[in-house]
Amino acid sequence: MKNYVKFKPKDKSLFFPTLKKRVDDYFTTNNISKNANASMIIKTIVLLSGYILPFIYILAYNPSFIISMILWIIMGFSMAGIGMSVMHDANHGAYSNSEWVNSLLGNSLTLVGGSVANWKVQHNLLHHTFTNVVHQDDDISDKFVLRFSPHTKVKWFHQYQYIYAFFFYGLQTLFWVLVKDFLQFKRYVIRGEAKWVTFSKLLVSKVIYVFYILIMPVVFFDIPVLNIVAGFLIMHFFAGLILTVIFQLAHTVEGTTHPLPNEKNEILNDWAIHQMNTTVDFAPKNQFLCWYIGGLNFQVEHHLFTKICHIHYPEISKIVEQTATEFEIPYLVNEKFSDALMAHVNALKRFGTEESGLLV
DSSP states (O other), X not given: OOOOOEEOOSSOOOHHHHHHHHHHHHHHHTTOOSSOOHHHHHHHHXXXXXXXXHHHHHHHHOOOHHHHHHHHHHHHHHHHHIIIIIHHHHHTTOSOSOHHHHHHHHTHHHHTTOOHHHHIIIIIIIIHHSTTOTTTOGGGSOBTTBOOOTTXXXXXXXXXXXXXXXXXXXXXXXXXXXXXXXXXXXXXXXXXXXXXXXXXXXXXXXXXXXXXXXXXHHHHHOOOHHHHHHHHXXXXXXXXXXXXXXXXXXTSSTTOOOOOOOTTSEEXXXXXXXXXXXXXXXXXXXXXXXXXXXXXXXXXHHHHOTTSOGGGHHHHHHHHHHXXXXXXXXXXXXXXXXXXXXXXXXXXXXXXXXXXXXXX
């Protein structure tokens, strides 16, 4: 594993201790659990049903090509929703205080073709700890023709990335399911006897996924290969586009920072304040987005309180904003989805041409 940076604030800040106490007091005073509530459970059922039921209908009735594609698109939207709302909270340990429940729902990622083990390393460890730190946060690492950091080498085609990026976003989950998990396994898993156990689990989960989603419909239900392959690709395109855009709108936008460590591999800032500087909320009053994307439009709150179910973030955000104002710490927010999307496009434009002193 890599030599991780350390956060070393110049002065001790009372911001996060104060904020944490206020948030804890909110739950205590109102006698509210930090985990999922009835609304979250209903959402979980809706999203899982939106992925499973259309597939069952396809298998049972072999509908026309057009109807089949519509059902696959619904599966893609539901797949993205599962990733953002259900498995995300569960794999953070925020869905329930039961480890068994979190594990069960966290494996909804396995259901849609991903690897829980890899995701926890990339997301929980690397992204949440080292947000927007180049070569530490894999979410902002250069990806094929995409550049998400101002501190990597800019290439001639990056100047056009704000045009072609969204097409490649649509390929992200397909690449993840078929290739990325194996590449990450090689990078993330510590060598040793446990390595082969982990690899076996990864391989078996991929075989099962490919079997039920691609092979079984053709071999056992006589559904045309074209219908299945086309549906599979369109499902992943919609899911990949939605997931990637939503995650990018919280960090790869104008207004966030990309700090570099010093010669001692230290970032001279408090970790919580670093999160405030590198993360932005968006569309906090958009009720549909708040429901569908699992509170990922409240990324500031999520990065500070990963163990709290996202269903509570809208209320917590008021406490975070108030406390940040008192301590004169930036609280970044794009009020509209369109504002956030434009901030991302502008960031892609800037990263497409901006040279850096750290070209590695």
